[in-house]
Amino acid sequence: MAAIKSPLSESAQKVTGDALQGALVDLVDLSLYAKQAHWNLTGRNFKVVHEHLDEIVDLARQAQDDVAERAVAIGVNPDGRARTIADRTEIPQLEAGYLEDDKAVAAVTDALAQIIARFRERVAATDEPDPITQDLLIGITASLEKQHWMFQAQS
Template sequence: MVAVKSPLSDQAQKTAGNALQGSLIDLIDLALLAKQAHWNLTGRNFKVVHEHLDEVVDLARQYQDEVAERAVALGVNPDGRSRTVADRTPIPQLEAGYLADDKVVALVTDVLAQLIGRFRERVAATDEPDPVTQDLLIQVTAALEKQHWMFQAQV
């Protein structure tokens, strides 16, 4: 088995790897939450919110792949297994069954705000040890902030 050697020092690799792993878990669970809400949504604003949730899913799936590939490039194995995500996600879970559009908008707005806070912490943590990882995390944060603004405008 061939391992990827990190271009970073051990400490920088650890810091960047932790930031990327936390980001991966957040993005995988965000995609799952948004798709679950998408399938079970009801209400007067169904179509708009239904389609908007797919934008969030697309964003999360795009960036989870970029985050995982960045980790591998640094010699860190990303762990996106369902058990890992379930055990480590801080994202609150949706109720089972049909979901009212206004409740979904409020929940997604809150979840995005939580993710933005965690991503901003990761941006700060990777400033010195790995500006390349930091740049990726800044891109993700900007995309999350745009979605937060759009959901918040619907509250």
């Protein structure tokens, strides 16, 4: 099969591809992280937090698809394999077992803050090499920041 020809220069493709791959790792792991909390949640605010965690999962899954498709559009192969995500994630993993709602809210708030910081770095890194990717990352960052605010307000 023929490779997809990139509309970007080789150096711009490299910077942009690295930003997109990092975003993909964060988003795939975020969806798994939120689902793990969702499945093991307990506590007085169970229903509200349980449903809110699914919002995070939905956001992360849609965004990871957008990021991966953007990577292919610029001629970069996205890598969302389980081993890649496990090896490259920077999100501290949740403890195994039941998770009290207040601990889940705090953990998700912290994870979102870390991911947002990395997304902001990717937004800055893609300013010159690919403003189209930068626009995609800005939109995802805005959605992540909204969810961060909503989780932070619950603590």
